[in-house]
Amino acid sequence: MHIAIAGNIGSGKTTLTSALAKHYSWEAHYEDVDENPYLNDFYEDMQRWSFNLQVHFLNSRFKQVIDINNSGKTVIQDRTIYEDANIFAPNLHSMGLMTTRDFDNYIRLFSLMTSLIKAPNLLIYLKSSVPTLVNQIQKRGRDYENSISIEYLTRLNERYEAWIESYTGGGLLIVDVDNLDFAKNKSDLREVIDKIDAKIHGLF
Secondary structure (H helix, E strand, O other): OEEEEEEOOOOOHHHHHHHHHHHHOOEEEOOOOOOOOOHHHHHHOHHHHHHHHHHHHHHHHHHHHHHHHHHOOOEEEEOOHHHHHHHHHHHHHHOOOOOHHHHHHHHHHHHHHHOOOOOOOEEEEEEOOHHHHHHHHHHHOOHHHOOOOHHHHHHHHHHHHHHHHOOOOOEEEEEEOOOOOOOOOHHHHHHHHHHHHHHHHHHO
């Protein structure tokens, strides 16, 4: 089974992925943020590096899904291949930070890749307000995230909401994380686990 967690920057995807992997003894697949050769450059000059960054993420996540499908295990994935094409790349294009030529090329590549893979059995969307995202980003203190603007986060949030509203890929669970703390509050984590259990049992 393939479980995936989707959500904006700072919504708590990695924290929840770790907690659920531990609770269920699932194998976790994380986003390769620290090993991404374009991320620092991207936040310094988005227009120059947007296409390179998005292609890197697309390639990385496509390989992840292939590995998940071939593993025969239950895997929980931190961020999906669909978020890049439905949220991040279109946002960069609309902001004038990715050319139409590059964007069209990217979408054709995404369409080809996703025609060869299955959507997750269950998608968990972490719904968050922008103030919560900003607070979480500041708390973790990654240098390259210091330049992320509130406008950028707001645009991404709007695209996430639109994508989730029309999502038909498979099972979907929406978790409002504004008043939850998975890391520190066991009852908050239990609440999410109970919702996941109900969804998973409904899949079979």
